[in-house]
Amino acid sequence: MKKSRFILIAVLIMALLVGLAMTLGGCGKEEEKKEAEEIQEGGTFNYCLVSDPVSLDPAQLQESQGIEVGKQIFDGLMDNDPKTMELVPAMAESYEVNEDATVFTFHLKKGVKFHNGRECTAQDFVYSWNRVCDPATASEVAYHMSAIKGFKEFNEDKTATSLAGVKALDDYTLEVTLEYPYADFVYHTAHPVFSPIPKEVVEQYGSENFSEHPVGTGPFKFLSWTHEQQIVVERFEDYYGENKPHLDRVVFKIYQDEETAYQDFKAGALHDAQIPQGQFEAAAAEYGERAIFKPMLGIYYYGFNMNTAPWKDNKALRQAFNYAVDRETLCNVVMEGQRVPATGIVPPGIPGYQADAMEYTYDPEKAKELLEEAGYPNGQGLPELTLGYNTGVGHDVIAQFIQSNLKDVGVSFKIEGYEWGTYLDLIQGEQITFFRLGWLADYPIMDNFLYPLFYSENAGVDNMTQYKNPEVDELLLKARSTPDEDERLELYRQAERLILEDAPIIPLMFYKTSRVYSDKVGGYMRTPDDLTPLELVYFKKTATTE
Amino acid sequence: MLLFILRRFYQTVIVVIGVVLVISLLMASLPGDVARMRAPKGASEETLENIRKRFNLDKPWLSRLWIYLSGLPRLDLGESFTYKRPVMDIIGESLPWSVKLAIAAEIIIIIFGILAGVISAVSRYSFLDILVTISTSVLVAMPIYWIGRLMQLFFSQWLHWFPPSGAPPPGTGFWGSVPYYVMPATALAAVSTAYVARLARSSMLEVLRQDYIVTARAKGLSERKVIYKHALKNGLIPVVTYLGIDFGVLIGAAVLTEMIFNWPGVGHKLYYAVIQRDHTMVIGLVFILVLIFVAINLLVDISYAFLDPRIRLGESPEVT
Numbered sequence: 001m002k003k004s005r006f007i008l009i010a011v012l013i014m015a016l017l018v019g020l021a022m023t024l025g026g027c028g029k030e031e032e033k034k035e036a037e038e039i040q041e042g043g044t045f046n047y048c049l050v051s052d053p054v055s056l057d058p059a060q061l062q063e064s065q066g067i068e069v070g071k072q073i074f075d076g077l078m079d080n081d082p083k084t085m086e087l088v089p090a091m092a093e094s095y096e097v098n099e100d101a102t103v104f105t106f107h108l109k110k111g112v113k114f115h116n117g118r119e120c121t122a123q124d125f126v127y128s129w130n131r132v133c134d135p136a137t138a139s140e141v142a143y144h145m146s147a148i149k150g151f152k153e154f155n156e157d158k159t160a161t162s163l164a165g166v167k168a169l170d171d172y173t174l175e176v177t178l179e180y181p182y183a184d185f186v187y188h189t190a191h192p193v194f195s196p197i198p199k200e201v202v203e204q205y206g207s208e209n210f211s212e213h214p215v216g217t218g219p220f221k222f223l224s225w226t227h228e229q230q231i232v233v234e235r236f237e238d239y240y241g242e243n244k245p246h247l248d249r250v251v252f253k254i255y256q257d258e259e260t261a262y263q264d265f266k267a268g269a270l271h272d273a274q275i276p277q278g279q280f281e282a283a284a285a286e287y288g289e290r291a292i293f294k295p296m297l298g299i300y301y302y303g304f305n306m307n308t309a310p311w312k313d314n315k316a317l318r319q320a321f322n323y324a325v326d327r328e329t330l331c332n333v334v335m336e337g338q339r340v341p342a343t344g345i346v347p348p349g350i351p352g353y354q355a356d357a358m359e360y361t362y363d364p365e366k367a368k369e370l371l372e373e374a375g376y377p378n379g380q381g382l383p384e385l386t387l388g389y390n391t392g393v394g395h396d397v398i399a400q401f402i403q404s405n406l407k408d409v410g411v412s413f414k415i416e417g418y419e420w421g422t423y424l425d426l427i428q429g430e431q432i433t434f435f436r437l438g439w440l441a442d443y444p445i446m447d448n449f450l451y452p453l454f455y456s457e458n459a460g461v462d463n464m465t466q467y468k469n470p471e472v473d474e475l476l477l478k479a480r481s482t483p484d485e486d487e488r489l490e491l492y493r494q495a496e497r498l499i500l501e502d503a504p505i506i507p508l509m510f511y512k513t514s515r516v517y518s519d520k521v522g523g524y525m526r527t528p529d530d531l532t533p534l535e536l537v538y539f540k541k542t543a544t545t546e
Numbered sequence: 547m548l549l550f551i552l553r554r555f556y557q558t559v560i561v562v563i564g565v566v567l568v569i570s571l572l573m574a575s576l577p578g579d580v581a582r583m584r585a586p587k588g589a590s591e592e593t594l595e596n597i598r599k600r601f602n603l604d605k606p607w608l609s610r611l612w613i614y615l616s617g618l619p620r621l622d623l624g625e626s627f628t629y630k631r632p633v634m635d636i637i638g639e640s641l642p643w644s645v646k647l648a649i650a651a652e653i654i655i656i657i658f659g660i661l662a663g664v665i666s667a668v669s670r671y672s673f674l675d676i677l678v679t680i681s682t683s684v685l686v687a688m689p690i691y692w693i694g695r696l697m698q699l700f701f702s703q704w705l706h707w708f709p710p711s712g713a714p715p716p717g718t719g720f721w722g723s724v725p726y727y728v729m730p731a732t733a734l735a736a737v738s739t740a741y742v743a744r745l746a747r748s749s750m751l752e753v754l755r756q757d758y759i760v761t762a763r764a765k766g767l768s769e770r771k772v773i774y775k776h777a778l779k780n781g782l783i784p785v786v787t788y789l790g791i792d793f794g795v796l797i798g799a800a801v802l803t804e805m806i807f808n809w810p811g812v813g814h815k816l817y818y819a820v821i822q823r824d825h826t827m828v829i830g831l832v833f834i835l836v837l838i839f840v841a842i843n844l845l846v847d848i849s850y851a852f853l854d855p856r857i858r859l860g861e862s863p864e865v866t
Contacts, residue, residue, distance in 0.1 A: 062586040256808060421823055423578075
């Protein structure tokens with residue numbers, strides 16, 4: 001009796017403990033929440049797209065709207081994990097890279113079908129990549145493939161008729177040889193420009209009309225595009241991926257401005273929308289966790305032209321400016337909390353991100369000391385300075401704030417807004433030597449920030465500060481040719497710290513995405529590169545779908 | 547009449563060429579490298595050069611103008627920098643939407659504007675007249691942006707009567723399309739309705755004081771006959787003039803309405819083309835809009851003859 005009572009009590013205690021552990025461990029876990037929700041297969045999701053895409057041809061995908069749609073229609077060799085941005089296989093089963101990171105061999109999955117029913121093979125990759133680089137295609141994004149051997153001869157010099165570095169060894173093996181060692185090249189293959197397309201469809205409609213009849217291997221199949229109104233895609237039943245779409249259709253409703261789209265979302269005509277500037281707090285209050293505010297893979301910075309006075313050869317001055325800026329207040333007050341104070345050049349979400357990449361905190365006293373060291377005590381003796389920005393998108397407010405920050409340490413400068421085209425010319429021509437720019441990543445790798453923006457040979461292209469540092473160049477090239485990821489990331493980190501020490505820029509903020517979605521749907525998320533994997537989205541059982 | 551039409555046709559050609567010339571010169575004189583603006587980040591000098599070649603940006607302004615003008619008779623308006631498609635195709639897609647919206651707005655203006663104006667004039671100083679006067683004053687002062695957003699809030703978000711924005715999706719029938727037109731057409735018509743009501747009121751009051759109206763009344767004609775048979779026709783001449791010119795404006799200048807209601811017409815295309823420095827698109831849109839505007843003006847002039855027998859085009863009406 002006693003024994004049985006003891007056993008009963010022990011069982012009860014155990015049950016309580018297990019229950020408690022399950023409750024505590026399971027609480028808030030997204031996966032379990034998702035399991036608890038009942039997925040309703042089917043339905044039409046109305047997706048907000050601000051502005052008509054320029055093209056739906058992988059060879060012309062360059063702006064975010066086109067990429068948002070393109071990512072649903074096309075798949076490539078690799079993809080990025082929507083949460084972590086880590087590289088994951090897509091159409092490639094696996095890949096190998098040689099020791100000096102110049103030859104990549106991709107083994108393709110078998111049975112992957114195009115939307116027209118034909119199996120996709122390695123030859124389709126060879127055809128599609130050659131088409132992108134073919135001068136006749138006039139692709140403005142062919143540069144994504146510039147690392148491939150023979151790119152220059154084919155695309156620029158026009159002395160070759162194809163890419164020398166792309167070969168189909170058999171139906172399911174693709175060998176890619178690079179012009180120079182570049183271990184992160186594999187990340188490029190997740191960009192939609194690398195997606196395979198069927199040659200017969202291109203020939204059927206003509207290369208320039210493929211955009212109106214896109215066919216890929218992605219989770220959704222293209223149905224129609226009514227310019228300025230909507231793009232309709234439907235579930236591809238033979239999709240090879242693990243995440244088969246739940247939705248029957250997605251209608252990308254095209255808007256011209258965020259405000260109207262947001263009103264439509266409120267009226268129930270859209271299942272998601274961009275949250276317009278000025279509505280962030282209200283949206284957060286109204287929609288709770290359905291209002292997504294997540295850091296994006298992009299940086300907003302001010303740059304100094306390193307060829308011109310007073311910035312040239314005056315690191316202390318550039319550092320002083322960095323210490324004088326109050327990034328926290330800028331992000332939390334001026335930007336309503338919709339930006340993240342920059343901690344370096346590379347934003348969070350990129351493998352290798354370092355939260356302590358730079359030492360610049362808001363420290364006016366330190367700024368004053370450095371000004372003195374730079375030869376301009378309390379800003380005295382500085383030539384007349386002008387901070388340039390492009391007008392029309394709220395950069396003036398930020399410029400005014402920075403102007404007041406610098407005024408606090410004795411530095412005065414004018415701020416001047418320019419129309420975008422003029423602005424770029426003036427920066428390029430070095431008439432504006434203190435300027436605002438932003439950078440959004442094409443691929444979630446450190447290289448995509450450090451190499452274009454700070455490698456010597458990119459001066460005047462994307463490296464607008466004209467920064468040239470042989471030590472940084474060496475680190476970047478070494479990192480590029482290092483296949484071991486940990487080793488490679490460490491080299492990039494060193495380069496980032498070195499650049500920040502030199503202070504050719506004032507890293508101000510990391511961008512944030514701000515999007516809201518309907519309570520009728522589940523599985524909705526926004527990736528750090530500001531996309532929604534629609535194959536994960538579903539309507540909840542209780543929701544009525546039209 | 548035929549001579550008049552021919553003369554107006556020549557004038558139209560000169561006006562259109564003049565407009566193309568001025569707009570082209572203005573766009574060309576804007577500073578900044580359009581190719582650099584348009585190119586994606588990371589674009590090489592080679593890519594920039596290709597963009598310049600493709601859109602003739604590497605040629606001097608006069609050569610570009612000549613290429614453009616020589617394409618006009620074939621209705622070849624060049625290729626849009628932004629969309630990389632023929633401008634004529636883009637206009638072909640968007641102009642019908644603007645015209646349809648303008649027609650819907652014009653119907654609202656004619657019905658409500660003329661009705662309110664005539665009622666107001668006939669029952670001068672009555673409660674109705676005061677109501678119309680106050681309403682039109684309020685309406686004229688209201689920005690389209692505000693009217694539009696207010697309508698979206700009431701009729702879409704709260705009452706769910708009409709779709710909040712957008713044109714009818716492809717394949718929608720006539721009656722299915724009507725709800726999509728109600729709000730944008732009303733917003734577009736609001737200010738013009740108020741103007742027409744005021745214009746119709748003052749014009750009708752003017753006519754009602756004329757001798758022939760006094761004579762008609764003295765002859766014992768019913769008030770209805772006096773107003774609708776004798777007064778209305780002449781009273782509406784200024785209104786028809788306004789409506790004609792306004793129709794052209796409704797097509798080309800409905801930028802705000804098209805933005806608020808996400809209407810795929812030419813208005814906001816023109817706005818974005820200017821912003822994005824899409825030269826060919828701007829010139830093409832302006833060219834088409836000027837053509838429409840001039841054609842409407844011509845139709846308005848011809849319609850005078852039918853509305854007022856005293857008017858003979860090309861002659862001055864006799865002053866007695």
